[in-house]
Amino acid sequence: MADIKPGGWSHTKYAGKETQWICDQVKSLVQVKTNKIYQEYRAVLSMDQLVKGTNYLFKVRVGDRNYIHVQVYQALPCNGGWLQLSGVQEDKTQDDALEPISN
Template identity: 40%
Template sequence: MTDAKQILGGWSTEEPVNADVENICTEAGKQAGVHFDVCIPKTFRHQIVAGKNYLVKVKVGVEKYLHVMIFQALSCHGEKLTVLGVQYPKTASDPLEPFKIKH
């Protein structure tokens, strides 16, 4: 869902993961070569830019979470996914806040 009051280029509010975001996380994980025994996307935020940024809270174990930032290019560019960054370890109560990406 897109927050009707979302500022252009701003981040949405945190919401439960839907099937589309779950598929994006699965594909991004494959491309990044990331593997956890447990990998359950829980909540996400998004930002519309020249494509879409996703910030997702993912459960990866008992009381273990990570935050992953994923960029999805526009469909005219093949909807390519790029993992921009990961923060780990995190907890269930850690706020899902955009973070600086190290290049």
């Protein structure tokens, strides 16, 4: 995470194991919010924003050509490191750019 500037979003990068782990932790919340059950739920891209904790924005593949964008906040480890689903955008494509979700 050395490429993250406080307050600014990192560049878009390919998702890794840590990214998928965070996505998996909020999957049930995403399914409740979208009122859908996802058989496929694979993080493919991510961005990070360092604040008093970290905001994450993920592009998640949820079907053949179907994607959603998922935004998650993670508290600092000294504050428990808990995760909170901040937003979900549906009906995205592989080519849609990741853009922060405004609440």
